[in-house]
Amino acid sequence: MTPFFSYSISHMRRHWLVTLLTILGISSGTAVIISVLLANESALLSFTRAIIHIKGKNDLVIRSPSGVTFKDAIVDKLHLVTPEIPFRISPVITKQVYYQNSLFFVRGMDLLSELEGTPERSPSLLLRQKGALVAPGGLNRYHLQKGQTITVDSGIRHVSIMILGELPKTESTLLMPANTLIMDISWVQEDFHSPGQIDQIDLFWKRKHPLSPETLSFWARKIRHLAGPALSVDAPDAQHREYARLLDSYRSNLLALSLVSLIVGMFLIYNTISLLVIQRQKELQTLRLLGTTPREILLMILVEGGVLGVLGGGLGVFLGHLLSHITIKAVAGTLSAIYLPPHIMPHLTPKGADLPVFLLTVGASVFSAFFPARIAMKASPSIGGDRPHTEERIHHQWKWRAFSGSALALLGTFLLKVPPIHGFPWGGYIGALALVFAVSLFVPPAVRLMGGLLRYLSPPESLFPEAKSIWSHASSQFVFGISRSQVAISAVMVGLSMMIGISILVESFEKTLEIWIHQNLVADLYVKPLTCKALTCRDTLPADLEKRIASWKEVRMVAPYALFPLSIKGRRVWLGFSPLDRLIQNAPLSIMDPHPGKVVQDFSKGSGVLISESFAFHSKKNPGDFLEIPTPDGLETYRILATFHDYQSSAGLILLPWNKMEPLFHTDRPGSLSIFLKNPADTEKIMARLSRDIPGHPAFFLRSQSGLKHRVMRIFHQSFAITYALLGISLLVSILGVGNTLFLLIYERKWEVELLRILGFTSTQTMQIILLEAFFMALAGTVLGIFLGTVVGYIIVFVINREAFGWTLFWIWPGGRIALLSMALLLAATLSGLIPWLIFKKKLEKGSHS
Numbered sequence: 001m002t003p004f005f006s007y008s009i010s011h012m013r014r015h016w017l018v019t020l021l022t023i024l025g026i027s028s029g030t031a032v033i034i035s036v037l038l039a040n041e042s043a044l045l046s047f048t049r050a051i052i053h054i055k056g057k058n059d060l061v062i063r064s065p066s067g068v069t070f071k072d073a074i075v076d077k078l079h080l081v082t083p084e085i086p087f088r089i090s091p092v093i094t095k096q097v098y099y100q101n102s103l104f105f106v107r108g109m110d111l112l113s114e115l116e117g118t119p120e121r122s123p124s125l126l127l128r129q130k131g132a133l134v135a136p137g138g139l140n141r142y143h144l145q146k147g148q149t150i151t152v153d154s155g156i157r158h159v160s161i162m163i164l165g166e167l168p169k170t171e172s173t174l175l176m177p178a179n180t181l182i183m184d185i186s187w188v189q190e191d192f193h194s195p196g197q198i199d200q201i202d203l204f205w206k207r208k209h210p211l212s213p214e215t216l217s218f219w220a221r222k223i224r225h226l227a228g229p230a231l232s233v234d235a236p237d238a239q240h241r242e243y244a245r246l247l248d249s250y251r252s253n254l255l256a257l258s259l260v261s262l263i264v265g266m267f268l269i270y271n272t273i274s275l276l277v278i279q280r281q282k283e284l285q286t287l288r289l290l291g292t293t294p295r296e297i298l299l300m301i302l303v304e305g306g307v308l309g310v311l312g313g314g315l316g317v318f319l320g321h322l323l324s325h326i327t328i329k330a331v332a333g334t335l336s337a338i339y340l341p342p343h344i345m346p347h348l349t350p351k352g353a354d355l356p357v358f359l360l361t362v363g364a365s366v367f368s369a370f371f372p373a374r375i376a377m378k379a380s381p382s383i384g385g386d387r388p389h390t391e392e393r394i395h396h397q398w399k400w401r402a403f404s405g406s407a408l409a410l411l412g413t414f415l416l417k418v419p420p421i422h423g424f425p426w427g428g429y430i431g432a433l434a435l436v437f438a439v440s441l442f443v444p445p446a447v448r449l450m451g452g453l454l455r456y457l458s459p460p461e462s463l464f465p466e467a468k469s470i471w472s473h474a475s476s477q478f479v480f481g482i483s484r485s486q487v488a489i490s491a492v493m494v495g496l497s498m499m500i501g502i503s504i505l506v507e508s509f510e511k512t513l514e515i516w517i518h519q520n521l522v523a524d525l526y527v528k529p530l531t532c533k534a535l536t537c538r539d540t541l542p543a544d545l546e547k548r549i550a551s552w553k554e555v556r557m558v559a560p561y562a563l564f565p566l567s568i569k570g571r572r573v574w575l576g577f578s579p580l581d582r583l584i585q586n587a588p589l590s591i592m593d594p595h596p597g598k599v600v601q602d603f604s605k606g607s608g609v610l611i612s613e614s615f616a617f618h619s620k621k622n623p624g625d626f627l628e629i630p631t632p633d634g635l636e637t638y639r640i641l642a643t644f645h646d647y648q649s650s651a652g653l654i655l656l657p658w659n660k661m662e663p664l665f666h667t668d669r670p671g672s673l674s675i676f677l678k679n680p681a682d683t684e685k686i687m688a689r690l691s692r693d694i695p696g697h698p699a700f701f702l703r704s705q706s707g708l709k710h711r712v713m714r715i716f717h718q719s720f721a722i723t724y725a726l727l728g729i730s731l732l733v734s735i736l737g738v739g740n741t742l743f744l745l746i747y748e749r750k751w752e753v754e755l756l757r758i759l760g761f762t763s764t765q766t767m768q769i770i771l772l773e774a775f776f777m778a779l780a781g782t783v784l785g786i787f788l789g790t791v792v793g794y795i796i797v798f799v800i801n802r803e804a805f806g807w808t809l810f811w812i813w814p815g816g817r818i819a820l821l822s823m824a825l826l827l828a829a830t831l832s833g834l835i836p837w838l839i840f841k842k843k844l845e846k847g848s849h850s
Contacts, residue, residue: 009307012304012307012308019308022269022308022312023308023311023315024312024315025312026269026308026309026313026315026316026361026365027312027314027315027316027319028316030312030313030315030316030317030319030320030357030358031315031316031317031319031320031322031323032320033316033320033357033360034316034317034319034320034321034323034324034354034357035320035321035323035324058090058202058203058204059087059203059204059205059211059216060087060202060203060216060219060220060223060233060234060235061200061201061202061203061233061234061235062200062201062203062223062227062231062232062233063199063200063201063231063232063234064230064231064232064630064632065231065232065566065567065568065630066230066564066566066575066630066631066632066665067538067564067565067566067567067575068538068564068632068665069093069194069197069198069199070197070198070230070231070632071196071197071198072091072196072197072198074227074231075089075091075198075201078201078223078226081222081226085203085219085223086205086207086219087203087204087205087206088203088204088205088206089201089202089203090109090110090201090202090203090204091110091198091201091202092107092108092109092110092185092198092199092200092201092202093107093108093185093188093189093192093194093197093198094106094107094108094199095108095154095188095192096531096539097152097153097154097159097181097531098152098153099142099150099151099152099153100142102142102179103531104152104179104180104181105177105179105180105181106132106161106181106183106188106192107180107181107182108183108184108186108188108189109182109184109185110184110185129162129164130162130184130187131161131162131163131164131183131187132161132162132163132164132181132183133164133166133167133181133182133183134163134165134167134178134180134181135166135167135173135176135177135178135179135180135182136167136168136169136174136176136178137166137178138166138178138179138180138181139163139166141178141179142178142179144163145163146164146165146166147162147163148162148163149161149162149163150163153530153531153699154192154531154539155529155530155531155532155539155540155699156529156530156539156541156542156699156700157192157193157699158699159191159192160191161183161191167182185198203223216235220233220234220235228634229633229634229635230630230631230632230633230634232567232630234570266364266365266368269305269308269309269364269365269368270368270369270371270372270487273301273304273305273308273368273369273373277301277373277375277376284297284376294377294378295377297373297376297377298373298374298376300376301369301372301373301376302366302369302370304369305365305368305369305370305373306362306365306366306369308365308369309361309363309364309365309366310362310365312361312365313357313361313362313365314358316357316358316361317354317357317358320354320357401441401442401444401445402441402442402445404441405439405441405442406438408434408435408437408438408441409434409435409438409439411431411434412430412432412433412434412438413431413435414431415427415428415430415431415434416428416431416795416799418430418431419803420803424804425799425800425803425804427799428795428799428800428803429800431795431799432792432795432796432800435788435791435792435795436494436497436788436792439493439784439787439788439791440490440493440494442784443482443486443489443490443493443780443784444482444486446783446784447478447479447482447485447489447780448479448482450479450776450779450780450783451475451476451478451479454475454478454479455475458471458472458475459471466765470765470768470769470772471772473756473769474768474769474770474772474773474776475772475776477773478773478777485777488777488781489777489780489781489784490781491781492777492778492780492781492782492785492825492829493781493782493784494785494788495785495825496781496782496785496786496789496821496822496825497784497785497786497788497789497791497792498789498792499821500785500786500789500790500792500793500818500821501789501793501795501796502793502796503793503814503817503818503821504789504790504792504793504794504796504797504812504814505796505797505801505809507812507813507814507817508793508797508809508810508811508812509801509809510713510812511809511810511812512647512807512809512810513647513712513713515810516590516645516646516647517709517712517713519587519589519590520587520589521705521708521709521712522586522587522676522705523559523586523587523674523675523676523705524675524676524677524680524682524683524686524704524705525674525675525677525683525687525702525703525704525705526672526673526674526675526702526704526705526708527541527545527549527672527673527675527690527700527701527702528541528671528672528673528700528701528703529541529671529699529700529701530699530701531701532671532672532701538564538565538671539671540562540667540669541669541670541671541672541673542669543667543668543669543670545670545673545694546558546560546673549675552686554677554678554679554682554685554686555675555676555677555678556676556677556678557582557586557675558674558675558676559578559579559582559583559674559676560577560578560579560658560670560672560674561576561577561578561670561671561672561673561674562577562658562661562669562670562671562672563575563576563671564665566629566630566654567630568619568628568629569619571618571619571651571652572651573615573619573651573652573654574648574649574651574652574653574654575629575653575654575656576653576654576656577655577656577657577658577660577661578655578656578657578658579657579658579659580603580604580610580655580657581600581601581603581604581657583674584600586676589610589644590644590645591610591642591643591644592613592642592643592644592645593623593641593642593643596642599641599642602641603641603655603657604657606657606659606660607639607641608638608639608640608641609627609629609638609639609640609641609654609655609656610640610641610642610643610644610654610655611627611640611643611644611652611653611654611655612643612644612645612646612648612652612653612654612655613643613644613645613646613806613807613808614646614649614650614651614652614653614805614806614807615651615652615653615654615806616643616652616806617802617806618652618806619652621640622640622643623640623641623642623643624639624640625639625640626638626639626640627639627640629654629656631664631665632664632665632666633664636664638656645807645808647807650804650805650806650807652806683704683705684704687702690702756769763841767834767837767841770833770837771830771831771833771834771837773833774830774831774833775826775829775830777829778825778826778829778830779826781825782822782826785822786818786822789818790813793813797809797811798811
């Protein structure tokens with residue numbers, strides 16, 4: 001095996017530029033996957049640490065499925081149970097506060113022994129004073145000092161908190177985000193005006209023998225009966241199932257997109273090995289004549305693919321860690337802005353993805369080399385080449401390729417109908433991939449058809465004899481060299497199609513969002529508590545604030561709104577209360593019903609609820625069905641009147657009339673106010689008045705209509721920024737494939753170039769032939785890429801997006817953006833032939849001098 005390995009290495013060294021371009025292409029794909037995996041792992045670790053560990057490694061949790069706080073009297077009730085409950089009972093209250101524009105997560109606890117502090121440094125001793133302990137690393141990160149008193153914003157109030165120091169570093173405390181403040185629960189209830197209120201109760205098994213599932217189920221039923229219908233008793237995994245589902249959905253979609261780079265890299269490897277095999281057909285035939293077996297040739301080619309994989313994978317791992325610093329921040333920012341509360345997304349840099357991805361790269365490289373290796377095995381033991389036979393065989397296979405492509409396309413169409421598994425649209429992704437490979441099989445027939453069209457479009461010889469000759473030579477080589485160029489064309493097609501597919505999604509989503517914003521964000525000013533910068537906020541405004549603002553002469557109307565985070569059958573959704581009858585004239589809700597006016601009338605009378613499209617899709621609920629809604633007093637049943645389009649949250653939204661909130665949730669405090677002015681020019685004036693003339697000068701979070709629209713669109717574009725970066729790298733790998741192919745074609749046609757020079761072609765004319773051939777290759781990939789990209793865009797919008805989020809989007813085909821992408825790709829791919837030509841020209845000149 002050693003002589004063949006040496007032969008392969010020497011051959012790759014001889015074609016060092018081809019080898020280098022291939023390694024760069026492979027490393028680009030590997031780097032993308034590494035960076036995305038690191039970002040995904042960072043998101044998962046952040047989620048696990050903040051949600052699971054910070055809230056305790058509890059065995060059971062008691063909370064209100066209606067998303068409100070409840071009385072801590074239930075704790076005394078649990079202590080009086082006979083026999084004694086074999087759980088340590090730990091009530092918890094949590095608050096979100098802001099200090100110097102940084103969000104902090106205040107956790108009020110009763111039993112601090114779970115923090116594993118040593119007796120002499122026990123946090124419970126420190127917390128006998130009124131104040132808070134910061135998570136390890138928090139003092140330095142936020143420039144805090146022991147003994148310092150800080151003023152934080154909570155809801156609409158300012159609260160003073162004394163910093164007692166930093167928590168000791170233990171296994172549990174090191175898992176805390178640095179923006180965590182630990183306080184005694186009584187201080188939190190007092191300082192944050194929540195007397196006797198808690199968010200949840202954590203139950204920890206305190207017996208020595210392990211807790212069996214049967215015992216856990218027994219005590220869960222017993223405690224559930226004791227807690228009453230307004231509270232739920234669940235295992236901790238059920239508590240965070242919806243956050244985990246959203247996180248998994250985003251991570252899986254991001255990983256699926258990153259694999260596009262590896263697929264394009266596989267095309268590049270296949271292309272390189274195929275070209276090397278065809279280019280040295282004579283050498284392989286000579287080796288067979290000298291006694292080399294087909295199996296030895298197979299192993300030799302696979303070794304070449306493995307070497308490329310090892311070198312590209314190693315470089316890709318290094319580049320992936322550099323790129324991960326960007327992707328981790330991008331993923332964390334997107335998840336914080338859209339899916340998860342900001343305090344659970346610290347930036348971590350996990351390890352462990354290097355070896356699996358490296359092995360995946362090497363395996364993909366060997367797999368990509370297998371098919372050209374099979375062709376190499378068939379080399380006949382003779383002296384002489386059979387390139388014409390190879391080209392003729394490929395051209396004669398067009399019927400078989402068309403049949404195979406059609407069959408694969410039908411399979412892909414069938415897979416699109418497969419329902420999602422655990423909320424992830426596997427059928428959509430696999431079906432799209434099948435269609436990609438189906439169109440790849442049509443490349444040779446498409447090139448054959450394009451060759452005839454190019455001959456028809458050639459310049460007239462009578463007017464442009466020189467251009468006619470260049471055009472004819474380039475077009476004939478383009479068609480005749482299909483065995484070399486088909487994979488490069490496919491790589492260009494795949495890279496461009498993915499970029500077009502995502503562009504269609506972005507444009508469609510953006511247009512849909514703009515329409516939704518135009519219909520819903522129509523108030524001149526929006527008022528929320530300062531800490532309510534995210535959808536997860538539970539802070540409220542004063543009950544009389546609506547009437548106070550409505551009395552101002554500049555104000556035309558004020559509409560209150562409130563959101564409650566519900567848990568329905570383990571799925572997190574939102575319950576909203578709105579005076580829809582007053583808002584409908586200003587904010588025409590997009591109701592999916594032929595008679596929206598009657599629906600609004602029935603809704604205002606309290607005849608039922610409205611549900612968002614995403615909630616209807618995921619919960620399998622339709623108009624006319626009945627829905628049980630958890631409230632602080634238990635379950636309430638309502639009839640579903642209609643569904644409506646909404647893009648606030650993929651979790652889903654249930655809408656009830658505003659006058660139902662006080663009877664159901666025992667509060668009339670709004671979470672936000674929408675202010676409609678008589679003159680929109682008074683917006684700045686009203687914002688200043690809200691910050692100045694309200695008694696107590698509460699801390700409001702104010703957004704004008706334009707400011708809120710800008711923030712929504714900024715979050716939207718932020719969520720797709722990393723997607724464009726990943727697919728841009730895929731496109732770059734595709735261009736490398738064109739340059740790679742051209743270099744080998746030029747090298748193989750050395751005798752042909754010399755003959756052209758003898759026949760009178762200048763160096764410039766020869767270069768024009770090479771660049772024109774590169775243009776034809778890029779043009780074929782671009783045309784097929786536009787077609788395939790449109791199909792992929794349709795799948796992403798109407799299959800993948802629908803199954804993952806439950807949203808219906810307007811279809812937009814961004815012709816301008818697609819044209820710019822196509823022209824940029826054509827230019828870059830065409831110019832990619834310059835470097836191989838310049839290197840080859842230098843070799844020719846050097847050879848002629850010698």
